[in-house]
Amino acid sequence: MRKLIDSITRNLLVFLMGMLVIVVVWQVFSRYILNAPSTFTDELARFLLIWVSLLGAAFYSGKNLHIAINVLPSRLSPPNRKKLNILIHLIVISFVLFVFVIGGGMLVYYTYTYLQLTPTLQIPMAFIYAIGPISGLLIIFYKIADIADLLRTDPEQVDGDNQFEQENFTGSI
Amino acid sequence: MGLTEILVLVLSFLILLAIGVPVAWTLGIASLLTILFSLESMTAFMTMAQQVMTSLDSFTLLAIPFFILAGQLMNKGGIATRLIDFAKNLVGSLPGGLAHINVVAAMLFGAIAGSSVAAASAIGSILGPRMEKEGYTKEFGAAINISSSTMGLIIPPSNILIVYSLASGGTSIAALFIAGYIPGILTGLILMGVAAVWAIRKDFPVGERTALKPLIKSFLKALPSLLLLVIVIGGIVIGIFTATEAAAIAVVYTLGLAFFYKEIRFKDLPKVMMGSVQTTSIVMILIATSISMSWVMSFGHLPQYISETLLALSDNKIVILLIINLILLFVGMFMDITPAVLIFTPIFLPVVVELGIDPVHFGIIMIMNLCIGICTPPVGTLLFVGVSVAGTTIEKVIKPLLPLFIAMLLTLILVTFWEDLSLALPRLFDLM
Numbered sequence: 001m002r003k004l005i006d007s008i009t010r011n012l013l014v015f016l017m018g019m020l021v022i023v024v025v026w027q028v029f030s031r032y033i034l035n036a037p038s039t040f041t042d043e044l045a046r047f048l049l050i051w052v053s054l055l056g057a058a059f060y061s062g063k064n065l066h067i068a069i070n071v072l073p074s075r076l077s078p079p080n081r082k083k084l085n086i087l088i089h090l091i092v093i094s095f096v097l098f099v100f101v102i103g104g105g106m107l108v109y110y111t112y113t114y115l116q117l118t119p120t121l122q123i124p125m126a127f128i129y130a131i132g133p134i135s136g137l138l139i140i141f142y143k144i145a146d147i148a149d150l151l152r153t154d155p156e157q158v159d160g161d162n163q164f165e166q167e168n169f170t171g172s173i
Numbered sequence: 174m175g176l177t178e179i180l181v182l183v184l185s186f187l188i189l190l191a192i193g194v195p196v197a198w199t200l201g202i203a204s205l206l207t208i209l210f211s212l213e214s215m216t217a218f219m220t221m222a223q224q225v226m227t228s229l230d231s232f233t234l235l236a237i238p239f240f241i242l243a244g245q246l247m248n249k250g251g252i253a254t255r256l257i258d259f260a261k262n263l264v265g266s267l268p269g270g271l272a273h274i275n276v277v278a279a280m281l282f283g284a285i286a287g288s289s290v291a292a293a294s295a296i297g298s299i300l301g302p303r304m305e306k307e308g309y310t311k312e313f314g315a316a317i318n319i320s321s322s323t324m325g326l327i328i329p330p331s332n333i334l335i336v337y338s339l340a341s342g343g344t345s346i347a348a349l350f351i352a353g354y355i356p357g358i359l360t361g362l363i364l365m366g367v368a369a370v371w372a373i374r375k376d377f378p379v380g381e382r383t384a385l386k387p388l389i390k391s392f393l394k395a396l397p398s399l400l401l402l403v404i405v406i407g408g409i410v411i412g413i414f415t416a417t418e419a420a421a422i423a424v425v426y427t428l429g430l431a432f433f434y435k436e437i438r439f440k441d442l443p444k445v446m447m448g449s450v451q452t453t454s455i456v457m458i459l460i461a462t463s464i465s466m467s468w469v470m471s472f473g474h475l476p477q478y479i480s481e482t483l484l485a486l487s488d489n490k491i492v493i494l495l496i497i498n499l500i501l502l503f504v505g506m507f508m509d510i511t512p513a514v515l516i517f518t519p520i521f522l523p524v525v526v527e528l529g530i531d532p533v534h535f536g537i538i539m540i541m542n543l544c545i546g547i548c549t550p551p552v553g554t555l556l557f558v559g560v561s562v563a564g565t566t567i568e569k570v571i572k573p574l575l576p577l578f579i580a581m582l583l584t585l586i587l588v589t590f591w592e593d594l595s596l597a598l599p600r601l602f603d604l605m
């Protein structure tokens with residue numbers, strides 16, 4: 001299940017990122033070479049960025065790659081570290097549930113019922129905001145799976161001393 | 174904003190951060206808890222969701238994924254090694270040759286990728302083993318790599334200057350970019366100076382003097398990569414294209430170069446794309462929740478309150494800049510550079526503008542200051558990456574880092590109080 005969702009999300013992300021590059025390159029090309037600036041690329045690119053960012057944030061939440069400070073977890077005994085990790089996942093789940101799923105869901109609902117359209121493309125704003133609840137549900141799915149994994153594993157096996165893993169900081173500029 | 178709300182904001186932020194909740198969510202949760210004091214809960218959830226999404230709705234921010242993608246392509250496409258070769262021929266014969274190569278390579282690579290962490294891992298992984306082989310200690314190598322990688326954020330194009338432009342309400346990116354040159358190169362020269370003194374005292378090996386021919390040869394090999402900088406920065410400064418368009422051009426250019434060098438094949442592209450999605454999305458969600466926190470603070474009039482307090486303390490430019498620098502140094506110890514810029518720019522900028530300090534100058538001060546913060550424990554992303562690439566520990570790397578910190582601090586003081594260092598070039602090009 002997790003693998004399937006992972007692979008669908010990954011392919012979608014590569015597609016969206018590719019689109020983003022093509023759209024902005026087209027904007028530059030149309031403005032400087034064709035001398036006929038395209039009207040839709042600016043807006044489309046901005047919306048694609050929102051989608052890539054939120055969907056990507058959900059995907060890498062599943063990989064536990066968001067920057068966090070692991071000083072405390074790495075100093076705890078394995079059973080306590082396990083409990084703390086579960087608590088952290090629960091905190092993330094509740095924030096995402098309230099803001100991304102419920103708040104984002106209401107946003108989609110209201111902009112859809114009032115038929116708010118985007119200025120140039122004239123598509124419903126609700127389509128753009130829809131990535132909020134989508135990525136929210138994805139994060140909740142990953143975090144519940146993480147908690148289930150944690151509950152299944154022996155506390156001694158819970159790895160927590162990953163403070164210096166270079167991978168953990170790829171999200172920093 | 175009452176005292177209770179400020180306490181909730183600060184305490185929830187610190188506690189969540191300390192127990193290991195990812196920084197992006199920490200910022201979001203602290204903002205949500207604070208805004209719940211003023212808004213009815215359903216409205217608060219919806220407003221936060223809207224804040225998170227609309228703060229990413231910016232054409233300027235789009236430059237960041239493209240510069241990141243260009244950096245990825247450079248790394249995979251053999252451009253990094255060509256830049257290092259050129260740096261080797263240029264400064265390899267100075268005392269402590271490899272240290273200087275590291276500084277110059279970080280300057281060139283970090284400049285093009287616009288990111289310090291990318292520079293530290295790319296250059297550290299190539300030069301680190303070589304340094305060890307030639308008798309440098311691992312710790313010294315790591316310290317040089319960490320401190321010199323900060324230049325990627327000061328010398329343009331720089332992703333963090335784009336973030337500052339956004340946080341400061343649209344300060345000209347062209348002016349910020351060109352203002353970064355002198356302070357950035359100055360930092361590099363001072364770091365090289367420290368490395369040279371160190372190398373002479375510890376008797377580190379001196380590289381062979383390079384003849385003119387290999388120097389020219391390596392320059393020609395690096396030329397296409399260097400030309401990219403001319404196109405990108407030149408185009409932005411002259412005003413031919415925006416930073417985002419320049420970044421898109423950089424992607425096409427590095428992609429072409431990587432194909433030309435035959436270092437990348439078509440089937441490698443999804444992987445490269447995904448690498449850029451990773452950094453982009455993690456940074457963007459951090460940007461989104463940081464902007465939400467900044468919005469919650471201004472919703473409660475916190476910036477005005479801090480501004481009044483600071484100005485009541487003193488209306489002397491030098492004193493205020495000193496206080497702000499001290500606060501930022503402290504903040505930088507605990508906070509990564511991106512949220513720090515987004516949260517503290519709206520707080521401090523009105524104060525310094527009131528005292529007649531130019532936003533461009535303040536941006537350079539702020540970035541240079543927070544660059545020290547990302548190299549210092551307990552929380553320093555660049556420190557962590559540099560230590561991890563070199564395979565050493567923070568405790569061991571602190572001693573060789575100390576003189577470099579002092580050098581960076583002195584440069585910061587110099588840039589803070591001598592505004593021409595940052596403002597001369599933008600004025601020369603008539604950008605302000």
